[in-house]
Each structure stands twice: as structure tokens, then as C-alpha cells.
Amino acid sequence: MTSENSTPVQSFDMLVHEMFATGWFEPLLFAVLLLAGLSILFYTLRTGVPPMPSNxxxxxxxxxxxxxxxxxxxxxxxxxxxxxxxxxxxxxxxxxxxxxxxxxxxxxxxxxxxxxxxxxxxxxxxxxxxxxxxxxxxxxxxxxxxxxxxxxxxxxxxxxxxxxxxxxxxxxxxxxxxxxxxxxxxxxxxxxxxxxxxxxx
Ligand SMILES: C[S@@+](CC[C@H](N)C(=O)[O-])C[C@H]1O[C@@H](n2cnc3c(N)ncnc32)[C@H](O)[C@@H]1O
Missing domain, CATH: 3.40.50.150 (Vaccinia Virus protein VP39)
Structure with a gap:
């Protein structure tokens, strides 16, 4: 749990630690990456152009x-x-x-x-x-x-x-x-x- 006296960095650290400990981290990361991928795919199909940078x-x-x-x-x-x-x-x-x-x-x-x-x-x-x-x-x-x-x-x-x-x-x-x-x-x-x-x- 995050404590009232901890700094934002310590709180984030504890949150990540807790997510690992409770097994939430991997599914959450997977969901975020999946959503990101689907979003890119959807807009690439909509505009006809992928977000590929100029070399x-x-x-x-x-x-x-x-x-x-x-x-x-x-x-x-x-x-x-x-x-x-x-x-x-x-x-x-x-x-x-x-x-x-x-x-x-x-x-x-x-x-x-x-x-x-x-x-x-x-x-x-x-x-x-x-x-x-x-x-x-x-x-x-x-x-x-x-x-x-x-x-x-x-x-x-x-x-x-x-x-x-x-x-x-x-x-x-x-x-x-x-x-x-x-x-x-x-x-x-x-x-x-x-x-x-x-x-x-
Ligand atoms: C190939 S990338 C080029 C990115 C950047 N201009 C470069 O050269 O590095 C083209 C981008 O245009 C965006 N795009 C295509 N059609 C668009 C539109 N009608 N309105 C806004 N963005 C669009 C795509 O989503 C994509 O990210």
C-alpha cells in the first residue's frame, strides 16, 4: 500500500511492486499494449497511412x-x-x-x-x-x-x-x-x- 509520507517516486515504486506481487502487472501490460496496437491498426485503416516516421x-x-x-x-x-x-x-x-x-x-x-x-x-x-x-x-x-x-x-x-x-x-x-x-x-x-x-x- 502507498503511505501518506512517501514521495511520488516511492509511491509509484510500491504500486508497481504490489502489482507484480498480486499478479496484476502482466495482464495490465498486455491490455495496454493490445489497446495501443488496435488503436494504431484502426487509424491506419481509416487514414490509409501508418504512423511510420520519415527516415x-x-x-x-x-x-x-x-x-x-x-x-x-x-x-x-x-x-x-x-x-x-x-x-x-x-x-x-x-x-x-x-x-x-x-x-x-x-x-x-x-x-x-x-x-x-x-x-x-x-x-x-x-x-x-x-x-x-x-x-x-x-x-x-x-x-x-x-x-x-x-x-x-x-x-x-x-x-x-x-x-x-x-x-x-x-x-x-x-x-x-x-x-x-x-x-x-x-x-x-x-x-x-x-x-x-x-x-x-
Ligand atoms: C507516414 S506517417 C509520417 C509521420 C511524419 N510526418 C514523418 O514524416 O515522420 C503519416 C501520418 O499521417 C497521419 N495521417 C494520415 N492521414 C491523416 C489525416 N487525414 N489527418 C491527420 N493525420 C493523418 C497518420 O496517422 C500517420 O501518423
Whole structure:
């Protein structure tokens, strides 16, 4: 049992110890992992995209494709997953507002926990569907999705973005837009990284 005089760490320690002793720990851990797995699976089926992070080489290429001297005011990370790119964007552009959108609850929650250890005052982490979010204020948008969502995204971006806004996409192209620059990543795995400018409406 936890005692009134024990510190929070001691109380947690005693709680875990007690759970081991009473045989609750393993079933509880199993239930938590099962729920986490089911949640990931459900949202992967719903969005058609697993929360797989961009590999470090691809991420490097995405950042290299940001034009030198760019000073975006509003940046969107569309489907931010576990937050790797969103946190890096917020650090790279401290004067910009970085909005990271994620539908899958577990990666979204991990981003919030991550922020406790990596404070980023200019980073907003939103749980939601970016296809239902007004993206018209975006100056720079990052995405790493799949073929099917890119078609829906292209329709939305064509209707909403101001001409000239930058879109940087890992691996999957916007099918009807012509990239102004492409970088091919060959290390680790082969990927094309595309940079687009939103066309005039
Ligand atoms: C392949 S991961 C990429 C993660 C991160 N952007 C990166 O490059 O490291 C794509 C993420 O987009 C999320 N996603 C897909 N469609 C979405 C939507 N319509 N709204 C919000 N998030 C979405 C998925 O849940 C997944 O976590």
C-alpha cells in the first residue's frame, strides 16, 4: 500500500511492486499494449497511412529542399506521426507558428509527452483530420503519406493555398502538380522528395 509520507517516486515504486506481487502487472501490460496496437491498426485503416516516421536521410533531404532565406510564418506538418519533423521544424523556425496535425490518438499523445521533454513554444499539436482543416494560411507544408491521400490533399491544396506556398512531400507525389525541385535519396531506402509551389487559382 502507498503511505501518506512517501514521495511520488516511492509511491509509484510500491504500486508497481504490489502489482507484480498480486499478479496484476502482466495482464495490465498486455491490455495496454493490445489497446495501443488496435488503436494504431484502426487509424491506419481509416487514414490509409501508418504512423511510420520519415527516415533520417529523407528528413534531411526534406529540410534541404526548404529554400535558403525562406521565412515561413505558418507551417503545417500534415500527419505529424510521433512528431520528429514537427519538433525539428519548430526548432528551425522559432518565429514561425508550426501546426502539427495528427488523427491517430497514440502518436498524437506521444507528441504531447515529447513536448514535456522538448519544449517548443511555437509548436501547436492538434488532433484532427488535416483534410477537414483550413490550411489556407500555410506558407510551408510538409507531408509523408501514401498515394491515395495525396490525390485528396492535392484537391484541397489547389483550392485553398495561396499561390507560391511551398509544399514538401516525402516519397508520394501530388499527382497533378509539377515539382519545382526533386531530390532523390538513395541511402537506407530509395525515395523521391518533392518540392512544389502552389499554383495560382
Ligand atoms: C507516414 S506517417 C509520417 C509521420 C511524419 N510526418 C514523418 O514524416 O515522420 C503519416 C501520418 O499521417 C497521419 N495521417 C494520415 N492521414 C491523416 C489525416 N487525414 N489527418 C491527420 N493525420 C493523418 C497518420 O496517422 C500517420 O501518423
Amino acid at each position: 533520417p536521410m529523407a528528413r534531411g533531404a526534406m529540410f534541404r529542399l526548404i529554400p535558403g532565406g525562406a521565412q515561413p510564418k505558418t507551417i503545417y506538418e500534415l500527419g505529424c506521426g510521433w512528431g520528429g519533423i514537427a519538433f525539428a521544424l519548430a526548432a528551425r523556425f522559432p518565429d514561425a507558428r508550426v501546426i502539427a496535425i495528427e488523427l491517430s490518438p497514440l502518436p498524437w499523445a506521444v507528441c504531447h509527452v515529447r513536448r514535456l521533454f522538448q519544449p517548443r513554444p511555437n509548436l501547436e499539436i492538434r488532433r484532427g483530420d488535416f483534410l477537414r482543416t483550413d490550411l489556407s494560411g500555410g506558407d510551408l507544408l510538409f507531408c509523408y503519406l501514401m498515394v491515395a491521400p495525396m490525390t485528396a490533399l492535392e484537391r484541397k491544396l489547389s483550392a485553398e493555398l495561396r499561390p507560391g506556398a511551398l509544399v514538401i512531400a516525402n516519397s508520394f507525389a501530388l499527382p497533378g502538380w509539377v515539382p519545382e525541385k526533386t531530390e532523390v535519396v538513395t541511402e537506407a531506402s530509395y525515395a523521391n522528395i518533392y518540392r512544389y509551389r502552389a499554383p495560382g487559382r
